[in-house]
Amino acid sequence: MNFRHSVKTAYSGISANKGRSILTLLGIVIGIASIMMIISIGRGTEELILNQINSMGADTVVIRPGQEPTGPSDIAGTIFADSLKERDIEALKKSQNVPHLIDIAPIVIVTGSVSYESETYRPQIFGWSMEFMAKMFKVYPQEGYFFDESDIKNKSSVAVIGSEVKKELFGESNAVGKYIKIRERKFRVIGVIAPRGQVAFLDPDKVVVVPYSTAQTYLLGIDYYNEVMTKVDSPEFMERTVEDIKATLREQHNITDSKKDDFFIVTQKGLVSQIETIIAALTLFLSSVVAISLVVGGIGVMNIMLVSVTERTREIGLRKALGATKKDILFQFLIEAVMLTAIGGIIGIISGALLSFIAAYILKEFMMLDWVFSFPIFAALLGFGVSAFVGLIFGIYPARKASNKSPMEALRYE
Amino acid sequence: MNIIEVKNLKKIFFNEEVETRAVDGISFSVAKGEFVSIMGQSGSGKSTLLQVLGFLDKYTEGEYIFDGRSADSYSDDETAKIRNEKIGFIFQTFNLLPRVDVFENVKLPLIYSTVPESEWDKLTMKAIDSVGLSHRKDHVPAKLSGGERQRAAIARALVNEPSIIFADEPTGNLDSKSGEQVMNLISELNKKGHTIILITHETYTANYAERIIKIHDGKIISDERVEKRNDKEYFEK
Numbered sequence: 267m268n269f270r271h272s273v274k275t276a277y278s279g280i281s282a283n284k285g286r287s288i289l290t291l292l293g294i295v296i297g298i299a300s301i302m303m304i305i306s307i308g309r310g311t312e313e314l315i316l317n318q319i320n321s322m323g324a325d326t327v328v329i330r331p332g333q334e335p336t337g338p339s340d341i342a343g344t345i346f347a348d349s350l351k352e353r354d355i356e357a358l359k360k361s362q363n364v365p366h367l368i369d370i371a372p373i374v375i376v377t378g379s380v381s382y383e384s385e386t387y388r389p390q391i392f393g394w395s396m397e398f399m400a401k402m403f404k405v406y407p408q409e410g411y412f413f414d415e416s417d418i419k420n421k422s423s424v425a426v427i428g429s430e431v432k433k434e435l436f437g438e439s440n441a442v443g444k445y446i447k448i449r450e451r452k453f454r455v456i457g458v459i460a461p462r463g464q465v466a467f468l469d470p471d472k473v474v475v476v477p478y479s480t481a482q483t484y485l486l487g488i489d490y491y492n493e494v495m496t497k498v499d500s501p502e503f504m505e506r507t508v509e510d511i512k513a514t515l516r517e518q519h520n521i522t523d524s525k526k527d528d529f530f531i532v533t534q535k536g537l538v539s540q541i542e543t544i545i546a547a548l549t550l551f552l553s554s555v556v557a558i559s560l561v562v563g564g565i566g567v568m569n570i571m572l573v574s575v576t577e578r579t580r581e582i583g584l585r586k587a588l589g590a591t592k593k594d595i596l597f598q599f600l601i602e603a604v605m606l607t608a609i610g611g612i613i614g615i616i617s618g619a620l621l622s623f624i625a626a627y628i629l630k631e632f633m634m635l636d637w638v639f640s641f642p643i644f645a646a647l648l649g650f651g652v653s654a655f656v657g658l659i660f661g662i663y664p665a666r667k668a669s670n671k672s673p674m675e676a677l678r679y680e
Numbered sequence: 681m682n683i684i685e686v687k688n689l690k691k692i693f694f695n696e697e698v699e700t701r702a703v704d705g706i707s708f709s710v711a712k713g714e715f716v717s718i719m720g721q722s723g724s725g726k727s728t729l730l731q732v733l734g735f736l737d738k739y740t741e742g743e744y745i746f747d748g749r750s751a752d753s754y755s756d757d758e759t760a761k762i763r764n765e766k767i768g769f770i771f772q773t774f775n776l777l778p779r780v781d782v783f784e785n786v787k788l789p790l791i792y793s794t795v796p797e798s799e800w801d802k803l804t805m806k807a808i809d810s811v812g813l814s815h816r817k818d819h820v821p822a823k824l825s826g827g828e829r830q831r832a833a834i835a836r837a838l839v840n841e842p843s844i845i846f847a848d849e850p851t852g853n854l855d856s857k858s859g860e861q862v863m864n865l866i867s868e869l870n871k872k873g874h875t876i877i878l879i880t881h882e883t884y885t886a887n888y889a890e891r892i893i894k895i896h897d898g899k900i901i902s903d904e905r906v907e908k909r910n911d912k913e914y915f916e917k
């Protein structure tokens with residue numbers, strides 16, 4: 267029997283029991299649709315995070331104190347690590363130490379709320395360099411001006427606030443020149459940042475920035491930094507600069523064994539590969555959970571195929587009596603099983619795509635995320651391949667059973 | 681030239697240690713073009729004999745030479761090919777596929793054959809025409825009368841131009857008028873050169889053949905030529 271007729275015969279077998287076939291398909295449809303959604307949403311998440319990381323810039327190197335965190339519990343450790351101090355900044359600034367470093371600014375994180383008269387708000391409070399932040403996040407003052415090096419040097423009690431913070435504390439009235447309270451200390455508002463929206467894990471609209479020296483001395487009483495951000499003159503010197511920074515800091519801290527580093531470096535490239543690893547692992551994990559549903563679906567297909575083989579015992583006998591070989595019968599039932607699951611696969615791919623599109627729409631419109639709907643061709647091909655494979659695996663046993671029936675036994679069957 | 685030669689053929693079933701000798705040492709031969717009835721009561725072993733001769737079942741002992749070659753020497757695929765090309769079956773219960781129409785049912789043997797696909801429709805129509813069912817070719821079996829169903833089955837049996845046709849109680853499920861129609865068709869096939877082996881328990885039906893072999897308890901009890909053939913033309917003469 268030629269392939270075209272095998273397919274035709276298999277199709278007539280499936281369509282003879284439409285209702286039953288559809289119910290059998292459901293397991294495969296749900297499994298494949300879930301895999302499609304996991305891949306699509308995984309892709310979207312990756313895309314979203316990578317966009318954020320990329321907006322940090324390929325020329326940025328972040329130095330953090332403490333040991334590189336390997337788990338969530340380690341992150342707390344880095345916040346209280348006190349290994350990065352002013353003399354480290356001075357050493358890094360020297361061009362004989364790190365020749366390609368063009369800009370450097372430490373960051374101090376202040377927790378707490380900000381208040382003006384009776385209004386209180388909890389923004390992210392940073393002790394930072396406003397010049398550095400302006401360059402890095404491409405922000406400019408909407409009102410007033412940003413503080414500069416001299417304010418840092420003088421430990422001035424001045425603050426620059428995000429547009430959202432301004433709205434929360436001052437409403438429509440003017441903010442510049444007013445005094446706000448951070449941790450019971452008065453700061454004069456000198457500028458408001460023009461609305462910018464989320465960039466690389468930070469929303470400039472919701473921050474309050476004060477000179478880092480002021481934050482260290484008057485707000486926290488510490489002499490170390492929570493983070494140091496630097497810029498490299500060109501991304502091509504990235505790796506070299508990272509090595510230069512490490513060498514300089516090790517010398518500063520008298521470290522000879524790199525395993526004992528009391529700081530670690532974060533770069534865009536490093537973050538990207540980390541995120542990619544995490545999402546790939548997550549996708550794999552979720553997919554393997556869904557794979558279980560495909561196995562269950564496959565068993566359903568096998569079950570129905572076995573019923574179908576028994577029901578059609580006479581038909582098998584007749585076909586054999588009319589000249590069908592074992593192989594013809596084997597293929598007829600195998601193709602039927604594969605066709606069943608492949609149809610389920612196609613429906614699953616389409617509904618998976620549709621559902622991920624709806625999910626993407628919701629994330630974009632209602633969650634205000636910068637979400638990009640993506641539905642990779644490879645995922646569709648994978649879904650199709652997997653569903654056909656499930657049919658092949660779970661169809662073999664019933665098909666073999668059918669092909670091994672003796673024509674006479676089969677014809678006698680009532 | 682004999683198309684079928686059997687010597688001391690036995691078919692023994694073993695069921696829970698009990699052995700049943702359905703065919704118990706049968707020897708006879710059938711010449712090409714012959715029309716033979718095999719008669720016997722139910723349980724006499726006539727159907728089992730037909731199944732063995734038609735390559736639907738294997739025999740236990742003895743010798744069966746089909747078309748000059750021992751049936752032992754055929755592989756599974758070769759017996760499938762013989763069933764497809766050289767043998768046509770007509771069953772008491774018609775055995776039509778219920779979900780496809782007459783045309784597709786008659787075509788069925790062709791899809792397993794080596795006949796080029798371009799000729800399938802033509803051969804199918806020719807077979808349907810020869811049993812007078814052209815007007816019913818698009819009907820599913822459930823829409824046909826018993827006689828029409830058996831005629832469709834006959835068309836299916838002859839679509840591959842087999843050399844031998846095995847008919848197992850072809851009139852068993854039909855009224856006498858349809859039965860006569862079917863038997864006349866089978867007689868005509870014989871006249872066109874097909875060898876016919878007919879299984880029946882009715883003397884009237886058996887008398888269409890030129891020779892009757894009677895079987896009892898798996899053994900031949902008589903093998904005689906028919907003197908008054910139950911033939912349409914015979915009566916007309």
